[in-house]
Amino acid sequence: MKRFNLSKAPVGMKKYLSFFKIRFIAGLSYRSAAWAGVFTQFGWGFMTVLMFKAFYESSPESFPILFSSLSSYIWLQQALLAMFMFWFFDGEIFDSITSGGIAYELCRPCGLYAMWFVKNMAARLSNAALRSVPILLVAVFLPKPYGISPPDGILSAVLFLISLILGFLVLIAMSMLIYISAIYTLSSAGVRILATSAVEFLSGAIIPIPFFPDGLRAVIELTPFAAMQSTPFLIYSGHIDGDKAVFLIGVQLVWLAALGLFGVFAMSRALKRVTVQGG
Amino acid sequence: MRLYFKYLRMLVRSQLEYRESFIMTLLGQFLVSFSAFLGIYFILMRFHTVRDYTFPEILICFSSVLASFSLAECFARGFDAFPRLIKSGSLDRILLRPRGVAFQVLTSNLELSRAGRLLQAIFMLIYAVPRCGVVWTADKIATLAVMIAGGVLVFTALFILYAGFSFFTIEGLEFMNLFTDGVREFGQYPLSIYGEGVLKLFTYVIPVALFQYYPFLYLVGRSDDKRLALLPILGAVFILPCSLFFRLGLRRYKSTGS
């Protein structure tokens, strides 16, 4: 039973790193997928910018955010889509849960939570790494205010990077809960569908959070949903800065800790059930 | 045709075997398009109109596109899921049967659960039809029907094009999403709001505006030219070059066997 105690699982970083590397190389070998992704996301971003341009021109006074900030937000969103799309789950993990293969996973000397976490990080990062650069490169050269503009100085760049990493970790910690719920329910389709639609909408993937009605917006800013892509992108674009940025990064930290701890706890409980049932 | 219905019956029966996942997918499709609706709702609460189009007008536009897309996705799912057919080797089996390839692909799959979006489209129509200021005479109703039907054919053509590309590249297929999912998403608004260039692209290259924008102008009374209502029929011709491309891909498949 000792082995299943996750908090005491040996955490040698090296195996996670080599795990990460393998996943990364596998991702790199899909070259045409990467180019196709760049093309698609660029087109998508372009159309989104044009759409908001129509709204801006219809009534500029109702626009809740600078147009150039919005453009930066949209291009970051497209460039880093692979990192932040919530619906991207690892089918292998679900398969191992439903088929009972998870029992074998438990035999490896890695913490299962940490391993799944790294696996998800690697898959998303390897997809995003290839796609982001060309999209951002093109977006930089688009005429103002339709392209991406650099952040307002070093401080907001640093805050953005911190917040980006935290946001990414919060997203994965959240998606871990979906995997864990599958251990309990075995069929995860229902939870997955509900969670995906809700998270996508509330995290500002469909329309940016500043465009939400004011009352709702104030609440959502404090939820883990806004802590994913919205906070870093808005910090980058200068829509959020100074004390507010620091405060929202604090919110991200709190959610990361909460989701992470809850995930580890729920997982160890779920795994106890697995071992009690004998797989 | 009799054979087509036989296939359909078979596929429906297969789907009913998995009632739970059927309902889940149905619900999922509904929720996804519901959040798109919520997005439009929030934005129009703030702006009220976009380039003079009102919320109910936009809903008419959105729901007709969504209805077309989901119907096409239900019935032409075989083309949409075609890459899997190639990967699993089922295409070889299709080639071993003495019937047309396109016919067999069409009948290889049917996804009734995709109608979740259709449900959303119907709800939006019910909301928007009395509120958009259109006097629903027979010719207006016919226009809406032609728009939806023309849309089904254009989306089907796009799925065929997608299937055609999968003969050349499977992993690179993602770019076609811009023209299938993308048209569904950006077709929420009349295509003219994106500017002249985009409208031209979607008129002359991919004839989406022919069923989405021009007949819509006539429908909501922004133009009196009745000929606009017939443009979806012209748009449907798009299915010909797409089928030709599919055939080209099939020929390539037969010479490389992969």
Add this chain to the structure above:
Amino acid sequence: MIELNGVCKTFKVAKRNAGFREAAKSLFKREYTLINALSDVSFKIGDGETVGYIGPNGAGKSSTIKVMCGVLVPDSGECVIDGLVPWRKRKEHVRRIGAVFGQRSQLWWDVPVIDSLELIRDIYSVGEAEYKRTLSELVELLDIKDIIKTPARQLSLGQRMRCEIAASLIHSPKTLFLDEPTIGLDAVSKLAVRKFIKSINKSRGTTVILTTHDMQDIEAITDRIILIGRGRILLDGPLYELKGKGSEGKTIVIEYSGGGLPEIEGLTAVEDSGSHAKIAVDTALISVSEAIAAISSSVEIIDLSVSGQTVEELVASLYREFRI
């Protein structure tokens, strides 16, 4: 009548090297190698023949089958089956052939088998009377009466394979292609499938072309063997002729106690544990009875068995001989 003449086919395959740098490089540039899947493949198969088409994995078996089914168009060469070029007259051609792929199903997964069969009847436009006759014959011979009302996904592999075969024969094809029809089956199902294929060949005169790695399939079903390796036809002839080639060796397996094995010319101990031994006998030098007499004179034999070279070993030795 099947006639292949100088059929050639080349495939282009992307090369991929290990390592991060190589993966990144291949983003921009990719190298290809050409593989000759088929080079100058020619043979003739008459009506009603049963042919085993064998060769190791990747030898070109399935490419040849695909050409004969009209799914793959060769780069050069001719292929005429009953007067038709398969890929030119696809629909007419496939009406006359049936195909069973052991690893892929043609039955609709979620509906009862009988529904699949009826749909196939309509696809091939088989007349009602003929369908009924064929169906009752197949149902009886394959013993699937009790299972055709079950959805395909609930069948065991052996049951499913019997239904797959029935599905391939609903339209009474003149030629039947079988690609590893017994793969993964248990012994009883294997025997049933083999017996059925043989009988359908006898009663209807169906030409049978079989690819398999199971040499007992070959022994039970086919009269003729075509061996392919690296895209070339290496051997083509009746099975007995081939068997004659390799029958120069016998193997004696004994359990014994006491003493050591005799050292005589013509006897080689392949294995010897001191109580269990496998001895190869070169019958050109020493007869089996002489060998047994010699062994029993030096050790106490507890148990003994003699076996000839199996088709399995024969084929393995052929693969070695042709270095494929």
